[in-house]
Amino acid sequence: MTDEKKISMVLAGQGNTGKSAIFNYLTGLHQHIGNWAGKTIEKCEGTLFYNGYTIDVLDLPGIYSLTTYSVEEVISREYIIHQQPDCVINIIDATNLERNLIFTIQLLELECPIILALNMIDLAKKKGITVDYRKLQDILNVPVIPTIASRGSGLTRVVDNVIALKSQKTEHRIHPYGKEIEDCIGQLSLLLKTIDFPYPVRWVAIKLLEKDKDVTRLTAEKSPEILEKVKQLCEKLEEIHGHDSSLVIADERSHLAYQITREIETITTNRKTSLNDKLDAITTHRFTGYLVMIVILGGMFLTVFTFGNWLSGEFDTLFRNWHSWWINTIGISFLTALGWAAIESVLALVQIALPYILPFYILLYLLEDWGYISRISFLMDNLMHKMGIHGKACISFIIGFGCNVPGCLSCRIMESKRERFITAVLVTLVPCSAVSVIVFGLVGKYVGLLWALGLYLFAMIIIFVVGRISSKLLLGEPVELIMPMPGYKTPQLKTILYQTWDALKEFIFIAAPIVVISGVVIQAINLAGWMPAISSFLSPVTVKWLGLPAITGILLIFGILRKELILVMLAAYLGTTSFSDVLSAQQMITLAVVSMFYIPCVATISVLWKEYGWKKALAICVLEILFAIILAGLVKRMLDFVF
Amino acid sequence: MIEKKYRTILTDVKDGHTGIIVSIAGGKWATKRLADLGLSPGTMITVIRRSLFSGPVQIEVCGSKWVIGRGLASKIMVELI
Numbered sequence A: 001m002t003d004e005k006k007i008s009m010v011l012a013g014q015g016n017t018g019k020s021a022i023f024n025y026l027t028g029l030h031q032h033i034g035n036w037a038g039k040t041i042e043k044c045e046g047t048l049f050y051n052g053y054t055i056d057v058l059d060l061p062g063i064y065s066l067t068t069y070s071v072e073e074v075i076s077r078e079y080i081i082h083q084q085p086d087c088v089i090n091i092i093d094a095t096n097l098e099r100n101l102i103f104t105i106q107l108l109e110l111e112c113p114i115i116l117a118l119n120m121i122d123l124a125k126k127k128g129i130t131v132d133y134r135k136l137q138d139i140l141n142v143p144v145i146p147t148i149a150s151r152g153s154g155l156t157r158v159v160d161n162v163i164a165l166k167s168q169k170t171e172h173r174i175h176p177y178g179k180e181i182e183d184c185i186g187q188l189s190l191l192l193k194t195i196d197f198p199y200p201v202r203w204v205a206i207k208l209l210e211k212d213k214d215v216t217r218l219t220a221e222k223s224p225e226i227l228e229k230v231k232q233l234c235e236k237l238e239e240i241h242g243h244d245s246s247l248v249i250a251d252e253r254s255h256l257a258y259q260i261t262r263e264i265e266t267i268t269t270n271r272k273t274s275l276n277d278k279l280d281a282i283t284t285h286r287f288t289g290y291l292v293m294i295v296i297l298g299g300m301f302l303t304v305f306t307f308g309n310w311l312s313g314e315f316d317t318l319f320r321n322w323h324s325w326w327i328n329t330i331g332i333s334f335l336t337a338l339g340w341a342a343i344e345s346v347l348a349l350v351q352i353a354l355p356y357i358l359p360f361y362i363l364l365y366l367l368e369d370w371g372y373i374s375r376i377s378f379l380m381d382n383l384m385h386k387m388g389i390h391g392k393a394c395i396s397f398i399i400g401f402g403c404n405v406p407g408c409l410s411c412r413i414m415e416s417k418r419e420r421f422i423t424a425v426l427v428t429l430v431p432c433s434a435v436s437v438i439v440f441g442l443v444g445k446y447v448g449l450l451w452a453l454g455l456y457l458f459a460m461i462i463i464f465v466v467g468r469i470s471s472k473l474l475l476g477e478p479v480e481l482i483m484p485m486p487g488y489k490t491p492q493l494k495t496i497l498y499q500t501w502d503a504l505k506e507f508i509f510i511a512a513p514i515v516v517i518s519g520v521v522i523q524a525i526n527l528a529g530w531m532p533a534i535s536s537f538l539s540p541v542t543v544k545w546l547g548l549p550a551i552t553g554i555l556l557i558f559g560i561l562r563k564e565l566i567l568v569m570l571a572a573y574l575g576t577t578s579f580s581d582v583l584s585a586q587q588m589i590t591l592a593v594v595s596m597f598y599i600p601c602v603a604t605i606s607v608l609w610k611e612y613g614w615k616k617a618l619a620i621c622v623l624e625i626l627f628a629i630i631l632a633g634l635v636k637r638m639l640d641f642v643f
Numbered sequence B: 001m002i003e004k005k006y007r008t009i010l011t012d013v014k015d016g017h018t019g020i021i022v023s024i025a026g027g028k029w030a031t032k033r034l035a036d037l038g039l040s041p042g043t044m045i046t047v048i049r050r051s052l053f054s055g056p057v058q059i060e061v062c063g064s065k066w067v068i069g070r071g072l073a074s075k076i077m078v079e080l081i
Helices: A019-027 A071-083 A094-109 A121-126 A133-140 A155-167 A179-192 A201-209 A213-222 A224-241 A245-264 A271-283 A288-319 A322-330 A334-370 A373-385 A393-402 A404-413 A417-429 A433-446 A449-473 A493-527 A531-545 A552-559 A565-574 A585-597 A602-612 A614-639 B028-036
Strands: A006-013 A031-035 A042-050 A053-059 A087-093 A114-119 A129-131 A144-146 A265-267 A482-484 B007-009 B018-024 B044-050 B057-061 B064-068 B076-080
Touching: A006 A019, A006 A071, A006 A094, A006 A155, A019 A042, A019 A053, A019 A087, A019 A155, A019 A493, A042 A155, A053 A155, A087 A094, A087 A155, A094 A114, A094 A121, A094 A129, A094 A201, A094 A245, A094 B064, A114 A133, A114 A155, A121 A129, A133 A144, A133 A245, A144 A155, A179 A201, A179 A224, A179 A245, A201 A213, A201 A224, A201 A245, A213 A224, A224 A245, A245 A265, A245 B028, A271 A288, A288 A334, A288 A373, A288 A433, A322 A334, A334 A373, A334 A393, A334 A433, A334 A493, A373 A393, A373 A482, A373 B064, A393 A404, A393 A417, A393 A433, A404 A417, A404 A493, A404 A602, A417 A449, A417 A602, A417 A614, A433 A449, A433 A565, A433 A585, A449 A585, A482 B028, A493 A531, A493 A552, A493 A602, A531 A552, A531 A614, A552 A565, A552 A585, A585 A614, A602 A614, B018 B028
Parallel strands: A006 A053, A006 A087, A087 A114, A114 A144
Antiparallel strands: A031 A042, A042 A053, A129 A265, A482 B064, B007 B076, B018 B044, B018 B076, B044 B057, B057 B064
């Protein structure tokens, strides 16, 4: 293939602009998601075959600026500068033009070939916003194409423009700032021209005036004397404007965005806006907001568990005869038993993934695509602050109710390392759907539904207390919530399914292999006849302290694989599912409490390991085991007064 | 004194009221972050609503809606119009 037929393009834009929808539309199944080298940030790449061209598409993380606050921003900036893609598609939200243009201006400063995709024009129209995109095109001197990503309209034109742009050279039009700033930029540019920089000179000058850490460091290495001049100019700017030079530049950008917006945007308010506002007023109201949240989340969990219990039961009937069929066909030996252990692990995964996790994520992403999840963050921010984290962590918690694996992975949305870690620790304490199977299958069924719900409340209180303690222990300033509040929009089935698949994929690829391998290993230990020794070794804890039957020691070991195995194995050992014959109500509750907190399952441990290193992962495990044992023992003693 | 009468911190602005940002007393990180989003002195800002138990504040700036944590909002001084 000739080089002319190969094009690289990147998608850049702020969050909630429909960037992912465009990426999915363009690349479809030809995409693969990995990590940026050495980072835990997702790197989404894909390929598009179009008119004989092979176009590599890269989806940069959704960011709000190109300054170095976050890893995502650094990655995006470095990629555009060093990899020099043939084209950067800047996706901007037509309903939030001014905010998005601030980012566009920063992109233009990088002097790379840019095409603007003016997305969500249908929504803008509904809101009574008309954008004169031709005028925007003239002002910025870059192609501007109106698109509706959810329907794919306008995207072919974007790609056509990318191809056209490849063959022609574009001229970068400078968008001048205020006179005194331009003066400073000019003076610096003259000096910078003499040094060999991999960046555009004007951009370096601007960044130096903005006191960008990375660029300042680079300049210090190459030519420290320029920094003297920078200091002088910054002081001059600060004298004129009365505040920090970095803010002067940011203000200028906002002002420029404001001016452009005023020229191209006309707003005629119509009634449709008020519907969105009315809905917002109810869902974020200080009383009805919480009411709606409880109803929505409660309804969601109820739906998932009703559906899950039904489907799980169906699977039980379906898989019932498979074991005897396996023995009959292959025979009984050490190896076939191990083989069956592997199959059984896969079946256990299917039985948790399809009935519970899949519907859970579909509903969750339905709420997210609709725009509701940000409202929860808003409502819960205050409570989260008491745990040293902010409202966005709520999203990770809710995901964690489905499965802790994607829950822990989603902690990446938190800005600082400290908050990411606290959130991840707390997510491991969130009762996932596997734990819920135990709580409802044991306590809910035999002790009473209220007791089961009480355990949930208990878990929330524990999470809150642990959060409070860890926020006190882990030093550092809490980061304040700064979050855009997207308007409600009609959810798109395609987007929901894509996101669900992404979350499920993490569960399948990260959790499944570990569960199967550990399943086989534990079965081998079992076949070697070491289990009774282990259970008697653990009996001081299980029998004496927790008042449980000795066999629970083994169950708890199996439970590390997948928590619901505690219940499955219990039934297998007892040869019956009527647990009330062998366990008292008190024992059931104690067992449920241990199961909730005693250790994250292997899949979650592996994620913690990957994201935070083995030391922290190990520390979490050890602490949680001790914590759960002490807690459950205390609960048991308290229950002595009840039963 | 009369001039200052209409100046107040963002968390004390009543729901639905609009003001102009006078100053932001937050840390450098937060101030710059806000400036990059278009929130800086001189910007018009509308408080859509505040939440219960001194939680975050929902605001509108340049046609975009944002949620800002209470701590940060209390450092933003506005002049009511």
